[in-house]
Amino acid sequence: MRRLAPLIAVVAIGLAYPAVVLVSDGVPDFPDRDECARPATADGDIDAVFGYFDSEREAAVLRDRALEVGFIGTEMSWNGCGRVRVAVGGIPTLEVGHELAEEARGVGLVVTLEQAAAGT
Helix, strand or coil: CHHHHHHHHHHHHHHHHHHHHHHHHCCCCCCCHHHHHHHHHCCCCEEEEEECCCCCHHHHHHHHHHHCCCCCCCCCEEEECCCEEEEEEEEHHHHHHHHHHHHHHCCCCCCCECCCCCCC
16 A cells, blocks of 8 residues: 555545636636727728738748738737638838728738737
């Protein structure tokens, strides 16, 4: 029995810990992919987003297309929700953003305007 005591203690702690965490913090809440994008509602640092992708290869195709038709500064980056974002940033106003979106539509691209995340 003395040999089993450490094993029993480890198993008991291993089983008790998740229960204690659930009781104290509740069920974990992970952001939905759609929660990672904040629609632009005010002038300021706005991003024109061409799309989100699950792989860099897919994103690169759209980034290259946007650059090819003149959207200079279009970049790819991983966001906090595990997706690759294709966007051009630094748009100062919603009016300029809407003009950019209209230009994109004219060459077959779809743009959504999002408030830039802090630190991007």
